Amino acid sequence: MSDELEQELKEGLRRVPAPDGFADRVMKRAARKERLRIRVMPQRVSYVWQVAVAAMVLLAVLFGVGEIAQRREERRKAELVEHQFDVAMRVTGKTLSGVGERISKTGTKDERGEQ
Amino acid sequence: MTGRIGMTRMRVMMAVAGLLLAAGSIWAMEPLQQKDDLFAGADKFSQGAKSSTEVNLDKNMLGLMGKFGDEGEDKSGSELAKRMDFVIVRSYEYAEEGRYNIADVEQFRKRLEDGGWSHVVKERGERENTDVCVKLGPNGEFSELVVISAEPKELTFVHLKGHMSAEDLMKVSTHYGVREGTQKAKDKEKDKEKMK
Numbered sequence: 001m002s003d004e005l006e007q008e009l010k011e012g013l014r015r016v017p018a019p020d021g022f023a024d025r026v027m028k029r030a031a032r033k034e035r036l037r038i039r040v041m042p043q044r045v046s047y048v049w050q051v052a053v054a055a056m057v058l059l060a061v062l063f064g065v066g067e068i069a070q071r072r073e074e075r076r077k078a079e080l081v082e083h084q085f086d087v088a089m090r091v092t093g094k095t096l097s098g099v100g101e102r103i104s105k106t107g108t109k110d111e112r113g114e115q
Numbered sequence: 116m117t118g119r120i121g122m123t124r125m126r127v128m129m130a131v132a133g134l135l136l137a138a139g140s141i142w143a144m145e146p147l148q149q150k151d152d153l154f155a156g157a158d159k160f161s162q163g164a165k166s167s168t169e170v171n172l173d174k175n176m177l178g179l180m181g182k183f184g185d186e187g188e189d190k191s192g193s194e195l196a197k198r199m200d201f202v203i204v205r206s207y208e209y210a211e212e213g214r215y216n217i218a219d220v221e222q223f224r225k226r227l228e229d230g231g232w233s234h235v236v237k238e239r240g241e242r243e244n245t246d247v248c249v250k251l252g253p254n255g256e257f258s259e260l261v262v263i264s265a266e267p268k269e270l271t272f273v274h275l276k277g278h279m280s281a282e283d284l285m286k287v288s289t290h291y292g293v294r295e296g297t298q299k300a301k302d303k304e305k306d307k308e309k310m311k
Contacts, residue, residue, distance in 0.1 A: 085177070086178060
């Protein structure tokens with residue numbers, strides 16, 4: 001049984017000489033594929049593209065982060081401006097209403113004096 | 116060949132660095148403060164003041180108000196802010212009387228004598244002196260308002276420029292002034308209670 005199997009293996013794995021011109025055909029095909037690959041994307045162009053794509057991705061990420069930071073900064077500024085405007089209007093309002101009160105008091109005194 | 120690749124790499128890196136620098140400088144740009152010739156030098160009154168309030172808002176900064184829609188239901192403040200060109204307020208409070216020279220205030224009042232200002236209020240009292248001046252726009256609206264109020268312990272300069280109606284000023288005086296007045300009255304009551 002094992003002799004039969006051994007025989008079959010020997011037969012199957014027997015060294016067979018390559019057909020004529022096989023090595024040449026393989027080498028030609030490999031060279032043609034290499035030529036095609038170089039024509040589609042030469043090594044140098046491929047490197048430039050890689051750098052360009054990496055730079056674009058980096059820029060996109062940086063601009064995205066910058067946009068978020070800018071928006072946050074704008075919101076902070078808007079809150080500060082709202083607070084400052086409120087303070088300014090309170091000071092103005094208080095001053096104007098104080099003047100108004102004093103004028104109306106003077107007016108009342110004058111009216112009383114006239115009567 | 117290697118030299119050309121090196122050059123290309125250098126160019127790409129320089130372009131990226133240039134872009135980043137440009138972007139950075141744009142983001143870092145801060146709005147300039149509004150210049151005001153009328154009250155230039157008024158900050159000297161802050162010397163010896165117990166508290167000082169200085170607000171300087173230009174049109175760009177005022178435009179930020181209400182931009183994020185979180186000013187609540189009352190949008191009158193942001194609506195008024197958008198019609199303003201600038202808001203400048205200097206207010207100084209002193210712990211005791213005589214901490215500033217009234218003659219120094221006079222030089223600011225004199226600046227209102229020229230430039231087409233209409234004196235709406237000119238109050239000269241024993242303890243309080245107030246000037247309220249306005250400039251009118253072509254539609255009869257107030258285009259500028261200046262208030263100089265000198266009290267023994269308080270000195271206030273206000274300069275507003277923009278499109279303000281009499282109603283706006285009434286609102287500022289009643290809404291903000293009353294609120295401030297109420298707060299001050301509450302503070303005074305608290306002080307009285309503490310004294311007891």
